[in-house]
Amino acid sequence: xxxxxxxxxxxxxxxxxxxxxxxxxxxxxxxxxxxxxxxxxxxxxxxxxxxxxxxxxxxxxxxxxxxxxxxxxxxxxxxxxxxxxxxxxxxxxxxxxxxxxxxxxxxxxxxxxxxxxxxxxxxxxxxxxxxxxxxxxxxxxxxxxxxxxxxxxxxxxxxxxxxxxxxxxxxxxxxxxxxx
Numbered sequence: 096x097x098x099x100x101x102x103x104x105x106x107x108x109x110x111x112x113x114x115x116x117x118x119x120x121x122x123x124x125x126x127x128x129x130x131x132x133x134x135x136x137x138x139x140x141x142x143x144x145x146x147x148x149x150x151x152x153x154x155x156x157x158x159x160x161x162x163x164x165x166x167x168x169x170x171x172x173x174x175x176x177x178x179x180x181x182x183x184x185x186x187x188x189x190x191x192x193x194x195x196x197x198x199x200x201x202x203x204x205x206x207x208x209x210x211x212x213x214x215x216x217x218x219x220x221x222x223x224x225x226x227x228x229x230x231x232x233x234x235x236x237x238x239x240x241x242x243x244x245x246x247x248x249x250x251x252x253x254x255x256x257x258x259x260x261x262x263x264x265x266x267x268x269x270x271x272x273x274x275x
Contacts, residue, residue: 100174104167113167117250117262120164128246129239130217131176132266135169137162142213154186169265176215202229216267217242243267 103109119128124136133140141158143151159175161168203225211218217239224233247266251259 097178100171100178103174104171109170110167113170113261113265114163114165116166116258117169117254117265118165119246119250119266123249124164124246126245127242127249128217128266129242130213130215130267131169131172132217132243132246134158134160134172135265136164140218142211142218145218146211150187151183154183154190156183166261166265173215173265203227203231207233214239239267 119132119136121136121138124133124138125140128136128138129140137160139158139160142148143156144158156179159172159179161171205225205227207222207224209220209222211220213219219239220237222233222235222237223231226232243266247262247268250262250266254262
């Protein structure tokens, strides 16, 4: 795992292509971004700690951050989070108790709930409304792309046209996922 990270971060062509490109200052990242877009500028924000999901505290989870605020920093965050996810899965597997796992589901009770979860692109909001039936009344999902679009605009201002795809990728902006 460390070998992969070191290979990527020491590669000269990767460093030339990403270092110093798409700089996003810490204040703008804090104001406009979530996920690796914010974490690449040193913002310590993650739904797994913000929402106090107790399981993450038990396995020693800490959000990954980098301070440089450029495309390279955001990529380093993404790679470190992939490696961290592997470690989390391994730790959780070790903690699975022996025995059968079964949940009896009959129907929903009327109510509503919302939860923020951390996805690779950042925090997403899931909202569910139910009635006394086996069907959902309403479900809405707010993806992180809308949160990062303003940060993307900041990084793209004055950039070379050839850098736009790299900025869009490292800022986790996907226009198809935006609600217009």
